[in-house]
Amino acid sequence: MRQDHLISAVDLSREDIEAVLDRAAEIDANPAAFRQRHAGTVLGLCFFEPSTRTRMSFDTAMKRLGGQTVDMGPVESSSVKKGETLADTVRVVEGYADALVLRHPSEGAATMAAEFIDVPLVNAGDGAGQHPSQTLLDLYTIRENAGLDDITIGIMGDLKYGRTVHSLAEALTNFDVNQHFISPESLQLPRNVRYDLHASGASVKEHTELDEVLPELDVLYVTRIQRERFPDENEYRKVAGEYKIDDETLAAASDDLVIMHPLPRVDEISPEIDDSDHAKYFEQAHNGIPVRMALLDILLSNDD
Amino acid sequence: MTDDHQLRVSKIQNGTVIDHVEAGQALNVLAILGIDGTSGETVSVGMNVPSDRLGRKDIVKVEGRELSQSEVDVLSLIAPAASINIVRDYEVVEKSRVVRPETVSGVVSCPNRNCISNADEPITSGFAVLSDGVRCDYCGAIVREKEIAANLDVS
Numbered sequence A: 001m002r003q004d005h006l007i008s009a010v011d012l013s014r015e016d017i018e019a020v021l022d023r024a025a026e027i028d029a030n031p032a033a034f035r036q037r038h039a040g041t042v043l044g045l046c047f048f049e050p051s052t053r054t055r056m057s058f059d060t061a062m063k064r065l066g067g068q069t070v071d072m073g074p075v076e077s078s079s080v081k082k083g084e085t086l087a088d089t090v091r092v093v094e095g096y097a098d099a100l101v102l103r104h105p106s107e108g109a110a111t112m113a114a115e116f117i118d119v120p121l122v123n124a125g126d127g128a129g130q131h132p133s134q135t136l137l138d139l140y141t142i143r144e145n146a147g148l149d150d151i152t153i154g155i156m157g158d159l160k161y162g163r164t165v166h167s168l169a170e171a172l173t174n175f176d177v178n179q180h181f182i183s184p185e186s187l188q189l190p191r192n193v194r195y196d197l198h199a200s201g202a203s204v205k206e207h208t209e210l211d212e213v214l215p216e217l218d219v220l221y222v223t224r225i226q227r228e229r230f231p232d233e234n235e236y237r238k239v240a241g242e243y244k245i246d247d248e249t250l251a252a253a254s255d256d257l258v259i260m261h262p263l264p265r266v267d268e269i270s271p272e273i274d275d276s277d278h279a280k281y282f283e284q285a286h287n288g289i290p291v292r293m294a295l296l297d298i299l300l301s302n303d304d
Numbered sequence B: 001m002t003d004d005h006q007l008r009v010s011k012i013q014n015g016t017v018i019d020h021v022e023a024g025q026a027l028n029v030l031a032i033l034g035i036d037g038t039s040g041e042t043v044s045v046g047m048n049v050p051s052d053r054l055g056r057k058d059i060v061k062v063e064g065r066e067l068s069q070s071e072v073d074v075l076s077l078i079a080p081a082a083s084i085n086i087v088r089d090y091e092v093v094e095k096s097r098v099v100r101p102e103t104v105s106g107v108v109s110c111p112n113r114n115c116i117s118n119a120d121e122p123i124t125s126g127f128a129v130l131s132d133g134v135r136c137d138y139c140g141a142i143v144r145e146k147e148i149a150a151n152l153d154v155s
């Protein structure tokens, strides 16, 4: 990877992505070979927002490379509560660690943090902005199950605030992928993501109904529609109910359709799908380990 | 003759004359300069003045103040045809057209309230200039040209 940090999927070239995915495949095939690769390395985990999965995933990835992690713990018990700026926090933690992982509720937090530190930084989610390490494991899962060129993908759910969606859509413009976006009108892609998609030559095909495109999809990426995005319970129920996947929905889908979800899900994918060949979301979650190992391996080896 | 007369009416001794501002933008120019009448500068504003180049134009004259580069940069976004005249001792000593910059910093604040640049952090807002607006260096929010005036940071 040419850059020292992973902040936004927009910064990722096809070469960058393939380097991480190829390394992840090597790790998957022979994890033992990487067990002591980064012995003595310390990764700093700075999570300003509750997260169990992403935090555990980075923690595990670092440890499986032979390294260790330090965690600033929950925000409630940290210096942040006493009014410390993010700029100060990352400069302090930089002194404890060889690389940092940051999750923060404000958009642009990782971009700003990177201005203040010299060690590699991974953006593990900035508000409704980006979540590029999730994207890398999404791409790995797509590549394993459907290939990354000459496919049609539908991205469905909360496209406005969904940071995994923003990163994935932007990264997919590096490949020959036909993208469809399925959401209620109030949760369509935000202006800046549209701008990036247009700038990279991709067309934005939007739908309010899944039926319109389902039969032509190779991959369906489902995201959660959150209650707090709607003024009242009734409207939420009405809208969310239209974007649920069950056996009946899938009657019109291709037999090879790959269904993905960044998890956690609530009820947007019915459990009856879990045992079908379509369901790849648990595999996707497991891929977080080799992909984050690969990402850390590459970022930490940059200055060799 | 009209122009000459007007110039005489509000001739300034030292300061800046911002001419060829698009009609209707004079108050936004004042906002960019952080002028709200409380800081004591003598300011004269001409609105809808006949102009060969623009049909109608606005003119802003500020006594005792020369503009900073970042002020001129943002000015160029809302008044791309503007010319800036620096006046010293009643003479125009420097006359320049505004140039559209590649970036602007300060002056404009990000319209995304959840952007880190609006938090209490030791940074200045920064924007890349697009063909039809500006884009936040931090959160990527896009502010269209016609929305810039509403997002001036004039504190």
Ligand SMILES: [Zn+2]
Binding pocket: A108, B110, B111, B112, B115, B116, B117, B136, B137, B138, B139, B140, B141
């Ligand atoms: Zn912003």
